[in-house]
Amino acid sequence: MFAVFKREFLSYFRNPVGWVAISLIGLISGYYFTKMLTATVSNVDISQEIDFLRSFFIILIPIITMRLFAEEKRNGTDVLLYTMPFSMKSAVLGKFLAAISLQALMLLCVFFHMIVTIALSGFVSPAAWGAIFAYMVLAALFISIGMLTSAMTENQIMSAVCCFVILLFLNMLSSIAASLSEMFKSFLKFTHLFGLSDSAIYSAGENLRKAIVWFDPYDKTSCFTSGVFKIVPLIFCLSFTFVFSYITYRVLEKKRWSQS
Amino acid sequence: MIEISNLVKFYGDKKALGGVSFKVEQGEILGFLGPNGAGKTTTMNIITGYISATSGKVTINGYDILEQPELAKKNIGYLPELPPLFLDMTVFEYLEYVSELKKVPKDIRKKQISSVMQMVHIGNVSGRLIHNLSKGYRQRVGIAQTLIGNPEVIILDEPTVGLDPNQVIEIRKLITTLSKNHTIIFSSHILSEVQAICDRVIIINNGKIVADAPTIELSAQVEGNSHYLLTVEGSMKDIQMPLRAVPGIKSVTALSEKKGLLQVDISADGNLDVRKSIFFAMARINVPILEFRSMAPSLEDVFTDITSQKK
Numbered sequence: 001m002f003a004v005f006k007r008e009f010l011s012y013f014r015n016p017v018g019w020v021a022i023s024l025i026g027l028i029s030g031y032y033f034t035k036m037l038t039a040t041v042s043n044v045d046i047s048q049e050i051d052f053l054r055s056f057f058i059i060l061i062p063i064i065t066m067r068l069f070a071e072e073k074r075n076g077t078d079v080l081l082y083t084m085p086f087s088m089k090s091a092v093l094g095k096f097l098a099a100i101s102l103q104a105l106m107l108l109c110v111f112f113h114m115i116v117t118i119a120l121s122g123f124v125s126p127a128a129w130g131a132i133f134a135y136m137v138l139a140a141l142f143i144s145i146g147m148l149t150s151a152m153t154e155n156q157i158m159s160a161v162c163c164f165v166i167l168l169f170l171n172m173l174s175s176i177a178a179s180l181s182e183m184f185k186s187f188l189k190f191t192h193l194f195g196l197s198d199s200a201i202y203s204a205g206e207n208l209r210k211a212i213v214w215f216d217p218y219d220k221t222s223c224f225t226s227g228v229f230k231i232v233p234l235i236f237c238l239s240f241t242f243v244f245s246y247i248t249y250r251v252l253e254k255k256r257w258s259q260s
Numbered sequence: 261m262i263e264i265s266n267l268v269k270f271y272g273d274k275k276a277l278g279g280v281s282f283k284v285e286q287g288e289i290l291g292f293l294g295p296n297g298a299g300k301t302t303t304m305n306i307i308t309g310y311i312s313a314t315s316g317k318v319t320i321n322g323y324d325i326l327e328q329p330e331l332a333k334k335n336i337g338y339l340p341e342l343p344p345l346f347l348d349m350t351v352f353e354y355l356e357y358v359s360e361l362k363k364v365p366k367d368i369r370k371k372q373i374s375s376v377m378q379m380v381h382i383g384n385v386s387g388r389l390i391h392n393l394s395k396g397y398r399q400r401v402g403i404a405q406t407l408i409g410n411p412e413v414i415i416l417d418e419p420t421v422g423l424d425p426n427q428v429i430e431i432r433k434l435i436t437t438l439s440k441n442h443t444i445i446f447s448s449h450i451l452s453e454v455q456a457i458c459d460r461v462i463i464i465n466n467g468k469i470v471a472d473a474p475t476i477e478l479s480a481q482v483e484g485n486s487h488y489l490l491t492v493e494g495s496m497k498d499i500q501m502p503l504r505a506v507p508g509i510k511s512v513t514a515l516s517e518k519k520g521l522l523q524v525d526i527s528a529d530g531n532l533d534v535r536k537s538i539f540f541a542m543a544r545i546n547v548p549i550l551e552f553r554s555m556a557p558s559l560e561d562v563f564t565d566i567t568s569q570k571k
Contacts, residue, residue: 003360007346014348076342080405083308084361085333257312259270 004081004094005101008068012102017067021060025106029053033113037120044117046128047225050110050135054218057142058167062160064102065146068095069252073154082256092249096140096147103139107132127227134224137237141217142167144244151251173216181209261286261443262307262413267316269302269467276302277313277467286412289439291458291475292447299467300447301341304417307445308338320413334362337406341417343398344405347391351382351401354390355408362409376407380434396427403434414438415445420453432457451562463562471562478562485510488526488535491551492542496522502541508532521550 012018032052036044072078081091110132114124142163149162169176185205188196196204213219217240220233262284269277277299284290294300305311307318309325309332318325323332346354355373364372377383380400385393390401399419406414416435420428435457438444448454454461454475461478463471471478492499496514499522503512508529515523528534535554542549 003357006360007349007357011346011348075344075347076340077344077346079310079338079340079344080358080361082310083333083336083338084358085330085363086361087330256310259272259314 001090001094004091005097008095008098009101017063018102021064021102022106025053026109028056029109029113044122046110046114046117046124047131049113050128050131051225054135054138057138058164058171061142061146061167062163064099065143065150065163066156066160067150068099068147069151070153070156070159088252089249092245096143096245099143100140104136107135125227127225130224130227130229134221137234138217138221140241141237144241148244148248148251151248170217174213174219177209177212180212181205184208261321263319264307265317267303267306267313269306270314275467280464280469282462282469282472284443284445286443288460289444289446289458291454291461292445292464293449293451293454293461294464295449298464300464301417304415304447308336308415309333334409335412337411337414339402339406339416339419341421343402345390345398345401348389350387350389352386354401355404358405359408364409372408376404379407380404396423399423399431412443414442417447419446420448486528486530487555488528489523489551489553489555490526490538490549491521491523492547492549493520494522494547498545499542499547502545503538506534506537506541508534
């Protein structure tokens with residue numbers, strides 16, 4: 001497992017990918033931090049900065065994860081993973097850890113900003129730590145999604161596009177939920193399907209919205225960003241991360257067993 | 261050492277392997293011969309656990325490849341047709357990665373890598389990126405990779421394809437050296453290559469074993485008939501009778517006839533040297549010989565020979 005992790009993590013820096021991702025985050029967070037710092041009423045809130053960085057997941061995660069398995073398949077190096085005396089599970093775990101470590105490394109510039117804030121006798125609220133926590137938990141979830149799309153195709157671009165579409169969908173889940181619930185409400189209202197009263201229709205629509213939003217990882221982890229720790233979002237993210245990683249493992253094993 | 265019984269593999273509806281069984285003993289060099297698409301790579305992929313068979317069983321050193329994969333795979337080094345190389349790593353880094361994957365103990369890792377590099381003569385490129393190496397060197401790095409962890413069985417899938425003649429000779433030499441300490445299965449579609457290296461040959465065609473014999477026996481079988489290519493200035497009518505009269509000649513087939521030039525394929529008994537007689541036969545009827553050479557038996561000849569003998 002460690003061998004795969006080491007190779008994968010170092011390969012981020014043998015290719016431009018790692019450098020580009022880190023400098024991109026450095027640039028964006030630096031810009032945001034400087035803007036907060038130099039505003040007329042200087043009000044530095046690190047948790048807001050991290051929140052802002054989260055919106056770049058949608059681009060960064062596909063770039064980080066697209067190579068993981070797709071490239072190995074394309075170059076034929078996946079033979080090594082299949083024919084060596086070790087389990088495919090360790091390969092999946094190793095690659096996952098490599099990607100999440102790169103994410104963690106990207107946060108280094110945020111730590112630097114924290115130090116600057118404290119040095120300028122500013123205040124780093126506990127919410128900042130919560131935001132970092134939420135950032136990492138979300139990153140883990142999204143990386144497992146990216147890993148899965150990478151395992152399903154030989155083409156990196158294809159993998160990145162699929163991952164991007166899924167992340168975009170998750171990003172828009174709240175607004176999708178809202179419009180779906182509106183549609184549902186008006187559908188009930190005009191068809192008089194179950195002869196429901198207005199208030200019942202309203203609450204049915206609201207419940208539909210809530211049911212969909214329940215799956216929104218951004219909404220789920222928003223409590224961390226405001227400095228509140230809850231166990232449910234953590235379990236939510238980690239269990240989905242596990243599920244996607246496990247499916248990745250099964251997809252890879254399928255190649256061995258497939259009879260087509 | 262390796263025991264394969266009744267391997268069947270379907271790709272969808274297509275039957276790639278139809279009941280392949282054989283055994284390989286310790287220290288043997290087994291040549292796996294067959295045309296493209298015969299099922300060589302499929303068999304090798306199944307032996308190494310890369311893919312699974314539809315039915316059948318593979319045991320390596322007594323370990324079933326599916327039931328005790330980790331123990332079985334420890335005994336195998338595999339070089340697929342496309343060497344599994346990471347182009348962004350140096351040779352040493354790559355071999356280190358492979359030895360970590362193969363769980364070579366940390367204290368002997370460096371020593372083993374350097375001895376393997378010495379064996380396949382890549383010590384001088386250990387610090388170079390694999391991306392910058394020539395095809396011959398890459399192939400050797402691929403072979404080095406199979407040797408890491410000192411497995412007893414080495415499986416090489418067409419290791420000489422795409423190399424220049426000098427590199428081919430080097431790789432063959434290397435395989436012969438390796439055979440002192442390892443059991444080797446080696447696939448190829450070139451007959452002479454297998455004849456030069458292997459103790460035993462298995463010929464596979466359409467997913468079935470057509471021949472399984474020591475190389476010497478097979479060579480004798482193949483040499484039963486010899487073929488000559490003859491180009492003369494004349495017509496088939498002129499040369500047919502005189503050639504047929506030469507003792508030892510079995511058949512004469514016209515290959516092409518253009519602008520008074522005739523090209524024929526002569527099949528003769530391998531035990532008799534008919535070359536002189538052919539020359540004089542042509543001289544007697546005043547037909548000038550423009551080209552005359554003996555043809556090495558092709559893989560197709562071997563197939564037709566062997567399959568016709570079976571019937």
